[in-house]
Amino acid sequence: MSFETNVFDLVSVRASQALKNLLENKHLYQKVEITTIDIVEAEAKKEAHPMLATKHRYWGTNELPKKKFALVKPQATGAEIALVRSMQTPYLILHHVSLYCRNKGCVIEERRSRHW
Numbered sequence: 001m002s003f004e005t006n007v008f009d010l011v012s013v014r015a016s017q018a019l020k021n022l023l024e025n026k027h028l029y030q031k032v033e034i035t036t037i038d039i040v041e042a043e044a045k046k047e048a049h050p051m052l053a054t055k056h057r058y059w060g061t062n063e064l065p066k067k068k069f070a071l072v073k074p075q076a077t078g079a080e081i082a083l084v085r086s087m088q089t090p091y092l093i094l095h096h097v098s099l100y101c102r103n104k105g106c107v108i109e110e111r112r113s114r115h116w
Helices: 003-025 037-045 050-062 078-086
Strands: 070-072 091-093
Touching: 003 037, 003 050, 003 078, 003 091, 037 050, 070 078, 078 091
Parallel strands: 070 091
Antiparallel strands: none
């Protein structure tokens, strides 16, 4: 696998977990931030040639933040995920998100759905 594909896979997992955390545990006016520096550094260290590692670090700090996420259904088949991975973009997969309000004054009840 290429450097970018590995980074996209790791960033996608982290972003999906952060978004699920936002939806389940925070109010939507709040935000979550994900950092990709540690992922890029770990993958760049695997490179044997120092020039490639430098190139990958540059890509991780300048090009990666510009990438848009693709949304993938949790029921996606391996072929659909392979297609998204071939597009060289990070992706979001949300598995069984539970939405509810933790405030005592809210009347919103917990909603769970496996369907989009």
